[in-house]
Amino acid sequence: MIYVHRPVYDIEYVYRTSGNITYINFPTEDNLILIYSQMLEQHLMNPINKFNLALTKIAESLLNAALYCHHKISTTFLPTAVKFHYVFNLRDLSNIFQGILFAHGETVPTGNHLIRLYVHEATRVYSDKLINAEDVKAFQQLLKESLRKNISEIDENIVFAGPIIYCHFAEGIGEPKYMPIKDWQQLTKLLDEALVNYNELVAAMNLVLFEDAMYQVCQINRILESPRGNALLVGVGGSGKQSLSSLASFIAGLEVFQIQLRTGYSMTDLRGDLSGLYLKSGLKGIGITFVMTDSHIADEKFLVLINDMLAFGEISELFADDEVDNIVNALRTEVKQTGMMDTKENCWKFFINRVRNLLKCILCFSPVGATLRNRARQFPAIVNNTSINWFQSWPQDALRSVSTRFLEELEDLPKKYKPSASLFMSYVHTSVNDISSLYLQNERRYNYTTPKTFLEQISLYSKLLVERTYDVKAMIERLKNGLEKLESCAGQVSELRVVLAAQEIELKKKNEIADKILAEVRAENTKAEGEKAIVSEEEAKVAEIKETVAERQRRCDEDLAKAEPAVRQAEAALDTLNKNNLTELKSFGTPPEQVAMVAQAVLVLFSPRGQIPKDRSWKACKAMMGHVDTFLSQLRNYDKENIHPEVVKAIQPYINNKGGQ
Numbered sequence: 001m002i003y004v005h006r007p008v009y010d011i012e013y014v015y016r017t018s019g020n021i022t023y024i025n026f027p028t029e030d031n032l033i034l035i036y037s038q039m040l041e042q043h044l045m046n047p048i049n050k051f052n053l054a055l056t057k058i059a060e061s062l063l064n065a066a067l068y069c070h071h072k073i074s075t076t077f078l079p080t081a082v083k084f085h086y087v088f089n090l091r092d093l094s095n096i097f098q099g100i101l102f103a104h105g106e107t108v109p110t111g112n113h114l115i116r117l118y119v120h121e122a123t124r125v126y127s128d129k130l131i132n133a134e135d136v137k138a139f140q141q142l143l144k145e146s147l148r149k150n151i152s153e154i155d156e157n158i159v160f161a162g163p164i165i166y167c168h169f170a171e172g173i174g175e176p177k178y179m180p181i182k183d184w185q186q187l188t189k190l191l192d193e194a195l196v197n198y199n200e201l202v203a204a205m206n207l208v209l210f211e212d213a214m215y216q217v218c219q220i221n222r223i224l225e226s227p228r229g230n231a232l233l234v235g236v237g238g239s240g241k242q243s244l245s246s247l248a249s250f251i252a253g254l255e256v257f258q259i260q261l262r263t264g265y266s267m268t269d270l271r272g273d274l275s276g277l278y279l280k281s282g283l284k285g286i287g288i289t290f291v292m293t294d295s296h297i298a299d300e301k302f303l304v305l306i307n308d309m310l311a312f313g314e315i316s317e318l319f320a321d322d323e324v325d326n327i328v329n330a331l332r333t334e335v336k337q338t339g340m341m342d343t344k345e346n347c348w349k350f351f352i353n354r355v356r357n358l359l360k361c362i363l364c365f366s367p368v369g370a371t372l373r374n375r376a377r378q379f380p381a382i383v384n385n386t387s388i389n390w391f392q393s394w395p396q397d398a399l400r401s402v403s404t405r406f407l408e409e410l411e412d413l414p415k416k417y418k419p420s421a422s423l424f425m426s427y428v429h430t431s432v433n434d435i436s437s438l439y440l441q442n443e444r445r446y447n448y449t450t451p452k453t454f455l456e457q458i459s460l461y462s463k464l465l466v467e468r469t470y471d472v473k474a475m476i477e478r479l480k481n482g483l484e485k486l487e488s489c490a491g492q493v494s495e496l497r498v499v500l501a502a503q504e505i506e507l508k509k510k511n512e513i514a515d516k517i518l519a520e521v522r523a524e525n526t527k528a529e530g531e532k533a534i535v536s537e538e539e540a541k542v543a544e545i546k547e548t549v550a551e552r553q554r555r556c557d558e559d560l561a562k563a564e565p566a567v568r569q570a571e572a573a574l575d576t577l578n579k580n581n582l583t584e585l586k587s588f589g590t591p592p593e594q595v596a597m598v599a600q601a602v603l604v605l606f607s608p609r610g611q612i613p614k615d616r617s618w619k620a621c622k623a624m625m626g627h628v629d630t631f632l633s634q635l636r637n638y639d640k641e642n643i644h645p646e647v648v649k650a651i652q653p654y655i656n657n658k659g660g661q
Helices: 011-017 029-045 053-076 090-100 111-125 133-150 184-201 211-225 241-251 267-282 302-311 321-337 344-358 371-378 396-407 415-443 451-576 579-586 593-605 618-625 628-636 645-656
Strands: 231-234 255-257 288-293 359-365 387-390
Touching: 029 053, 029 090, 053 090, 053 111, 053 133, 090 111, 111 133, 184 211, 184 241, 211 231, 211 241, 211 359, 211 387, 211 396, 231 241, 241 255, 241 288, 241 359, 267 288, 267 302, 267 321, 267 344, 267 359, 302 359, 321 344, 344 359, 359 371, 396 415, 396 451, 415 451, 579 618, 579 628, 593 618, 593 645, 618 628
Parallel strands: 231 359, 231 387, 255 288, 288 359
Antiparallel strands: none
């Protein structure tokens, strides 16, 4: 069976339900001096660390100063409803000396450098918890007071020279060595390099590393490098908690894990994610940073698991019995290599210890409202088992650095205006903060202006600038096109004027010609009108002639109608005429008068081309008859429709002679 030891939070409950109680008093000052002096002296005198042995002379004075400062802070900064986490105990004092134990001979070459290291560690442990600038300033005064009262020889030019920053990457990323940062330029170079590598290897992160942000990275990295270091980062939205945690984890060589919320995400899902992290860190030995934010807490019950993980490193019922057996069997060889017996308890303890050392937890919570205070009361490990880092409001220099960084990307903003715009943005934000403070004092109501608000201001400005610039450029382009068209039109007008002048001359000539033609046309019209009158007269005459012709046509038609029977009769008679009749006729010496008259009429009809023969004697008639067959054919095929007018005229006497019918 695996036994889990848990701390007691409710002594009254224990008193009522337990039979035996062991009460441990808070160590006396002498006991504390004995404990921490031995720790410090052993570290300083260890030849591996290569310390200057003269540092041991100042160790006792430094310890007295540390105890004095701890006592002052514990009695000065008392917990309230807002400052509920202002609880300072031996854990804080131990964390200070744990940080000092990171150092080696190169870190603190002299006593003043050892004091400077203590100042840094005390600042990390105490000052990082404080929620406002007034408390931070009061802490700094207490810290200086404790040093001045307990240490006689102190060079404040060395001890308090800024920046007071110690970190594990001062000599390069991937070379863990707890050393001081010489200046901001060195830290900027290191973190810029780390950010570039992060963007290339992990994911692109648009992060502005101003001084406060770099300071926070060092603070978070120090926590992650500490044994079983877990962090509670408290700050309003947009203060950079997650981004800075990711960068600090990358520098520490840790993978970052965040739960992926989805619909229906429950305690079972969280247990599954945590069990995966335990196996990855406990079995595979992979360092992991588990980052959890307010938005990840879909159910406050999630914090039950987080509280157990922070307090004990072990979460009840996280693994089934068979999974526990598999973990134990997988670690037996490693446990034996450490010199311990590979019992189930030892293997499980080895697993949990490795998880606590490799699985870091960073909680990113907001201080707004009473949520954080309630969580700290219900789940005390959130405060007691983490290093608290309270994100202060961004100073104006930080605001200016951030706005400058984003404005540099705006191509539409002229370079000469960018510094002024950056200053104005930071001024607006700080002014709103000041007014919000007055509003809180007067109305007892909060108006939160967070770094996220500042970033939204920059984003809105950038968006509006792009839109307005586009509109202005469009208007400029439109006006430019208009001016170009006007210039083009002006040139065309000049050309047209030249063409127009030439055309006016040509037009004048053509007008003269047109006038001349018009005069001719008018004359022709006058003439035409005269001719028209003549034509009208002729038309009248033609009309009369038409009437006459029509009348004659009518008469002809009547005559034709009357003549047609005679024609048909003649044709019938002609059909009765034969060769014998003609031969007989031709044999007449002197024919009867009517026969002679008919023969003469036929002679006239056969006159070629209207040339009427003068000789119409019977002899001429007989000659006409010539060949009887030919003559008969000519009679039958005579073209009676096309008789020459002269023939018609000459034939009239024969027609009108009634005696020859």
